[in-house]
Amino acid sequence: MKTIAIGSxxxxxxxxxxxxxxxxxxxxxxxxxxxxxxxSVPGCEKTNECYIPYEVTVDxxxxxxxxxxxxxxHTVTGGSATDGPSGAFDSxxxxxxxxxxxxxxxxxxxxxxxxVHPWMEGIVIVQEAGAxxxxxxxxxxxxxxxxxxMEGAASAxxxxxxxxxxxxxxxxxxxxxRMEISIVFEDSEHVxxxxxxxxxxETVLDDTDAHHHEGKGVHETAPLSSSDPVDIxxxxxxxxxxxxxxxxxxxxxxxxxxxxxxxIAMMILGVAIVSIIAVTAKSRVIPRL
Ligand SMILES: [Cu+2]
Numbered sequence: 001m002k003t004i005a006i007g008s009x010x011x012x013x014x015x016x017x018x019x020x021x022x023x024x025x026x027x028x029x030x031x032x033x034x035x036x037x038x039x040s041v042p043g044c045e046k047t048n049e050c051y052i053p054y055e056v057t058v059d060x061x062x063x064x065x066x067x068x069x070x071x072x073x074h075t076v077t078g079g080s081a082t083d084g085p086s087g088a089f090d091s092x093x094x095x096x097x098x099x100x101x102x103x104x105x106x107x108x109x110x111x112x113x114x115x116v117h118p119w120m121e122g123i124v125i126v127q128e129a130g131a132x133x134x135x136x137x138x139x140x141x142x143x144x145x146x147x148x149x150m151e152g153a154a155s156a157x158x159x160x161x162x163x164x165x166x167x168x169x170x171x172x173x174x175x176x177x178r179m180e181i182s183i184v185f186e187d188s189e190h191v192x193x194x195x196x197x198x199x200x201x202e203t204v205l206d207d208t209d210a211h212h213h214e215g216k217g218v219h220e221t222a223p224l225s226s227s228d229p230v231d232i233x234x235x236x237x238x239x240x241x242x243x244x245x246x247x248x249x250x251x252x253x254x255x256x257x258x259x260x261x262x263x264i265a266m267m268i269l270g271v272a273i274v275s276i277i278a279v280t281a282k283s284r285v286i287p288r289l
Contacts, residue, residue, distance in 0.1 A: 031056035033066045033122060035114075040072035042119045050114070051076075051122035058104055059129040065101040068094055074114045076100055081118035086110075148182040148216045158252035160236055164188055166252045173199065173230055179221040181205070181232065188215035192237035192244060197221050199230045209237065229256040 034052045038044065048054035051066070058064060066076045073095050078088030088110050091100035104110070104126040114120035154167035165186040173179050185191045191212045197205035197219075204221040221230075232254040238244025 029059060029062045031058050031062070031064045031124075033064060035066060035068045035070050035074050035076075035120075037070045039070055039074070039114075039120055040117055042117075045119040045121065048121075050117070050120035051112075054121075055123040055125065057125040057127060060107050060126055061103065061105060061129070062126065063101055063103045064124055065099050066091065066094070067099045068096050071096050072116075074116060074120065076102075076112055076122075077115050078110055078112050080111050080121065081113045085115075088112075148184065148218055149180060150182050150184060150216070154184075156232070156254040156257050158234075158254060160185075160250055160252065161247045164246075166234060166236075168232060168234075168254060168257065170230070170232075170257050172227070173224050174227045175225060176223050178223055179204070179230065181219045181221070183212075183217060183219065183234065185212070185215040188239060189213060190240050191215045192239070194235040194237060195219050196233045196235075197230050198233075199224055199226065200228055204230065211241075231255045232257055 033056055036044070036049065036052055039050045044050040056064060068074055073093045074091075075093055076089070076091040077085050078090060079086035089102040089112070091102075093116070094100045104124065107126050107128050110124040110126065112122055112124065148169075149171070150167075150169045152169075155170040157165060157167045159165055167184045167186070169182040169184075171180040179197070181195070181197065183193075183195065185193075193210055193212075194208045195205060195210060196203065196207075199221075202225065204224055205219055207219055210217060210219065224230075234252045234254075236247060236250045236252070238248045239246045
């Protein structure tokens, strides 16, 4: 019971913060839905393709436009065939080749259907502007939950022109495995950045607009095709949530990144490490092995 109460408090808190953070984020101002050809006979409902896409999301104040790409006339009517029209919106009959647009002013989930062909159903989800940002923050939290793996020395370290140290801790690259890259912007908060990782010229990670509240987070590559070292390019995109400051656009490039080595590996690879240092030193990386 108590957990439920705490849980709902957090939901309220999330909604409240979402509202405060809202105005700048209108990620989904508009959406378009097609009424494809052939929907005037049943069948499209089996794959939810009577309106395509079946479900769209817009922010409060966003508009959805339906295009009738069929040869028959249809309607876009809020509600459902079982419960009847909700009154939320109604195109009335709209003809082949025409469009219907409705502006959604209130958050909520709006099912709709076609009055002529009741098997035709779709959904519009209207979210508070800024909900996307909350989602983003949740993802970010998730990333931080995944625990930034930064024991031992960093795999590589670089610096932004404002003096902020950027360090990465990388897991060992192995064919068929994902590589985990923890990144830390020292003593920084609300860091936005892009990160691109390539291995032998092939892009294995391309995250844009990552946001790390505490200046650190974890990124994961696609499964690698070899155990060769990777190149990591971090493009700094500013400090802040709304207004971005700092040396935006600066790139920190780590070439030939090798992960930290375990003690056993260290002994076996003693000779190899020396040569790796030689290689990385040439490519502007400061490895601390
Ligand atoms: Cu119809």
